Amino acid sequence: xxxxxxxxxxLVSGVLFILALRGLSSPETARRGNRFGMAGMLIAVTTTLAxxxxxxxxxxxLAITIxxxxxxxxxxxxxxxxxxxxxAAFHSLVGLAACFVATAAYFNxxxxxxxxxxxxxxxxxxxxxxxxxxxxxxxxxxxxxxxxLQGIVSGKPVTFTGQHMLNLVIGLGLLAxxxxxxxxxxxxxxxxxxxxxxxxxxxxxxxxxxxxxxVVVSMLNSYSGWAACGIGFTLGNPLLIITGALxxxxxxxxxxxxxxxxxxxFFNVILGGFGGDDAVAAASSSxxxxxxxQGSAEDxxxxxxxxxxxxxxxxxxxxxxxxxxxxxxxxxxxxxxGVTVRYAIHPVAGRMPGHMNVLLAEAxxxxxxxxxxxxxxxxxxxxxxxFVIGANDVTNPAAKTDPSSPIYGMPILDVELAKxxxxxxxxxxxxxxxxxxxxxxxxxxxxxxxDAKKMCEEVVQSLD
Amino acid sequence: xxxxDTSQKAVxxxxxxxxxxxxxxxxVLVLACFIGYYVVWSVTPALxxxxxxxxxxxxxxxxxxxxxxxxxAESNFAQIMGFLAVILASVNIFGGFIVTERMLAxxxxxxxxxGK
Numbered sequence: 001x002x003x004x005x006x007x008x009x010x011l012v013s014g015v016l017f018i019l020a021l022r023g024l025s026s027p028e029t030a031r032r033g034n035r036f037g038m039a040g041m042l043i044a045v046t047t048t049l050a051x052x053x054x055x056x057x058x059x060x061x062l063a064i065t066i067x068x069x070x071x072x073x074x075x076x077x078x079x080x081x082x083x084x085x086x087x088a089a090f091h092s093l094v095g096l097a098a099c100f101v102a103t104a105a106y107f108n109x110x111x112x113x114x115x116x117x118x119x120x121x122x123x124x125x126x127x128x129x130x131x132x133x134x135x136x137x138x139x140x141x142x143x144x145x146x147x148x149l150q151g152i153v154s155g156k157p158v159t160f161t162g163q164h165m166l167n168l169v170i171g172l173g174l175l176a177x178x179x180x181x182x183x184x185x186x187x188x189x190x191x192x193x194x195x196x197x198x199x200x201x202x203x204x205x206x207x208x209x210x211x212x213x214x215v216v217v218s219m220l221n222s223y224s225g226w227a228a229c230g231i232g233f234t235l236g237n238p239l240l241i242i243t244g245a246l247x248x249x250x251x252x253x254x255x256x257x258x259x260x261x262x263x264x265x266f267f268n269v270i271l272g273g274f275g276g277d278d279a280v281a282a283a284s285s286s287x288x289x290x291x292x293x294q295g296s297a298e299d300x301x302x303x304x305x306x307x308x309x310x311x312x313x314x315x316x317x318x319x320x321x322x323x324x325x326x327x328x329x330x331x332x333x334x335x336x337x338g339v340t341v342r343y344a345i346h347p348v349a350g351r352m353p354g355h356m357n358v359l360l361a362e363a364x365x366x367x368x369x370x371x372x373x374x375x376x377x378x379x380x381x382x383x384x385x386x387f388v389i390g391a392n393d394v395t396n397p398a399a400k401t402d403p404s405s406p407i408y409g410m411p412i413l414d415v416e417l418a419k420x421x422x423x424x425x426x427x428x429x430x431x432x433x434x435x436x437x438x439x440x441x442x443x444x445x446x447x448x449x450x451d452a453k454k455m456c457e458e459v460v461q462s463l464d
Numbered sequence: 465x466x467x468x469d470t471s472q473k474a475v476x477x478x479x480x481x482x483x484x485x486x487x488x489x490x491x492v493l494v495l496a497c498f499i500g501y502y503v504v505w506s507v508t509p510a511l512x513x514x515x516x517x518x519x520x521x522x523x524x525x526x527x528x529x530x531x532x533x534x535x536x537a538e539s540n541f542a543q544i545m546g547f548l549a550v551i552l553a554s555v556n557i558f559g560g561f562i563v564t565e566r567m568l569a570x571x572x573x574x575x576x577x578x579g580k
Binding site (some may be wrong): 010013021024026028030031033034040045051054059060063064066067068070071072074075076077080083087096097098100103104105108111123164166218220221224228231232233235237238239241242247249250254257264329345347352354355358364366368370371 | 541553562571573574
């Protein structure tokens with residue numbers, strides 16, 4: 001295949017990727033978009049296979065079969081509640097693949113037309129070094145994120161003195177090593193960059209707490225894009241640059257949306273340490289004499305049955321308890337009794353952007369009933385019942401009233417304005433931010449203590 | 465090399481090879497960032513998880529580089545690296561697109577949702 005032809009096909013592939021993202025602007029066009037993405041990838045792979053320098057088809061088919069088989073099985077088996085872990089695991093693979101490609105380019109530059117072994121052009125070495133470093137950081141960083149989401153690594157922030165200084169030193173060391181690599185073409189430096197970036201990936205993720213993982217997963221998503229971009233420059237392939245930039249922009253925007261949803265700066269999240277023990281200790285000292293009103297599933301069923309409108313506020317706890325199906329059943333029964341049932345999603349609910357929407361969709365909740373914070377917040381004052389299930393910090397009015405609170409300024413769902421608040425919780429423990437939630441102690445709040453799924457099932461039984 | 469030679473060489477380069485490849489790459493990068501910015505902001509928040517799934521799949525387009533590395537008929541260290549990279553990227557391509565497809569298949573509106 002001629003170079004002109006392959007360049008044109010790569011361009012088609014890039015356009016299809018853009019259309020794949022564009023399709024996600026609405027659930028109606030999203031599946032067609034995903035097909036565009038698949039077609040784009042198919043064109044990119046076939047075009048590359050038709051290049052004259054690609055000859056070892058047996059080996060390549062073997063690799064695609066192994067990888068494709070593993071990927072297919074993982075994607076078909078994974079539970080929707082475990083999506084964040086899966087995405088983190090996938091990011092780590094992109095990172096490692098980028099490292100391998102950079103390594104291959106470094107040890108066999110002739111294949112890519114970027115010079116000879118030991119005499120690679122300066123520009124290519126810079127791009128290769130950056131691609132390698134970002135790829136390695138993405139790889140180990142995503143593994144730590146995966147561990148925290150899966151519960152293998154403690155979700156608590158791991159902090160030590162001089163942590164940020166150490167990261168800074170390693171980061172600057174990396175840049176210096178890349179500069180020296182450009183001047184000397186020394187293999188030892190190449191491996192040193194690889195190793196240092198692997199360590200840095202671990203160090204920058206360990207201080208970040210479990211509930212901040214949505215930001216981390218988005219950020220690593222962005223990194224995997226920039227790594228692809230770096231490799232694209234090395235290979236002089238515009239398709240990789242285009243795709244890398246799309247993915248990089250997507251991850252960056254998602255991180256920004258998540259940070260805004262918590263009213264914290266990106267640096268505040270990345271530097272980590274949030275939700276540590278100090279905050280918990282400070283919060284638990286001030287609530288000795290307040291009392292809560294406790295109710296049963298029958299009470300909850302009675303209140304909701306006689307309401308005109310119910311807004312359900314799901315959070316990560318719903319995912320942990322796998323309560324989405326029982327919750328939808330409850331919603332259906334209420335609807336059958338003429339109650340208006342809607343769902344309110346906070347931007348940072350769950351462990352990845354849009355996590356709650358996917359779980360509710362899995363339980364067959366029509367997407368028209370699922371509303372974002374800005375769409376629904378004004379309606380709480382006219383709502384009879386707010387039903388909070390597995391969420392906590394995102395409903396805490398301290399974010400509006402208490403400037404000393406760690407979550408002050410965070411946009412919250414105004415559940416306390418509803419006539420009655422039903423709050424499912426396993427215990428009185430505070431949420432991730434370590435802040436006590438005033439909503440628990442209000443006169444119009446009834447606490448429903450128990451497992452989210454069990455509680456929904458009991459409400460369903462009472463409604464029957 | 466005289467000054468005329470140098471400038472002649474520069475003219476030759478400009479005529480025969482077009483613009484500097486790095487500059488070309490940067491042009492593509494900057495324009496793609498703008499497209500990415502506008503396209504991603506238009507994604508509805510309800511579909512942010514599928515967005516991560518699909519970006520994860522397409523970022524595996526580095527498989528292009530991996531295939532070139534794995535391509536040569538003769539075996540060497542670079543080829544082994546390429547082979548491994550093709551495996552990893554394939555996990556992502558298949559896994560990313562399939563998991564996105566699974567997620568999107570669940571998003572149903574009221575009409576279709578009632579039928580199921």
